[in-house]
Amino acid sequence: MIPAIGLLIGIVAGLVLEPTVPVWLQPYLPIAVVAALDAVFGGLRAVLDGIFDDRVFTVSFLSNVVVAALIVYLGDQLGVGSQLSTGVVVVLGIRIFSNAAAIRRHVFKA
């Protein structure tokens, strides 16, 4: 409940404050957002599985974001930034899909 409220507050804050993304953050923010989404879906699945743990969620969320950003940074340094970004998005997308499938099975039994 409280995380859901936090999500809402974050969205409202983003809408109200309308900040601009600093230039150095621009390549990493989209990937970081996708990685965080993956973590949140994983957490939701864990809640439904009854194995949710705040500490694990926090650590996985942060490490997901950091690793994703790190991969993009490394790709940029190697000159394959856009390709690697695509790769990361594909992998995270697959994970989000599988997590969503698990959540669906829990909620709809199908």
Next chain:
Amino acid sequence: MTDEPAAEPPAPGRRPDPGPGHRAEGAPTRGRLRSSMRPRLSRGQLLAALLCGVLGFALVVQVRQTQTGGLSSLRQSELVGLLDTVSERAARLDAEARQLQDSSERLRSGVDRSAAAEQAAEARLEELSILAGTATAAGPGIELTITDPQHQVNAAILLDTLQELRDAGAEAVQIGSGSTQVRVVASTSFVDDPRGVRVDGQVLVAPYQYRAIGDPPTLSAALGIPGGVLEVLREHQASGQVTSMTNLLVSALRPVPTAQYARPAPAAS
């Protein structure tokens, strides 16, 4: 993520897997969902809420950035490619614009040239028609009436008079007597005749009347100088009377001769 078994479908935030067979547990799922919806104020929950808040914030910011950012959200290599495309396109459009400008200039100068040429030709046509006597002429000038009771005025005197008028700048001249009017042009001839003077084959009898278009004071002065036309006329017992007019009409025309053999030669360029 480090705590996940590698083979598992990823599920961050899970404790070590309890094993298969936990799917489709009806009531427990609902219960868990419901219990998770109960606000439990703990440090972990607050931390998760904070992270979710950060996620929502970043999500909205990124969406806005993508919608409004345009070029600023692109990578350097993409920007370079875009710049290349744009500059290439600009160069192409530049070349096209130059080409179009050239042809427009060409067309416009052609139109200008032909218009100017037409105007010049028209002006020249007017001048030449007045010179050739194929057009009537009007303007300020003088009328010189020569009365000759003794029949002493001959072709030579009339020709001298004409020369004097021309020297004084007469631009269009006609000579007549009574209803016979002759336009005087370059080829006009004066021949003595028993009845008077034959001008261009037409017999004129005194009194003769010259009409000359030009500057009236100059023309009058030219006729009146000592030893000039008027004095010569007086010597021959004739008299000339000059009348200045502000709007004189030289209406006699000369038929346009049609060249039988001569044709305009192509201009040597």
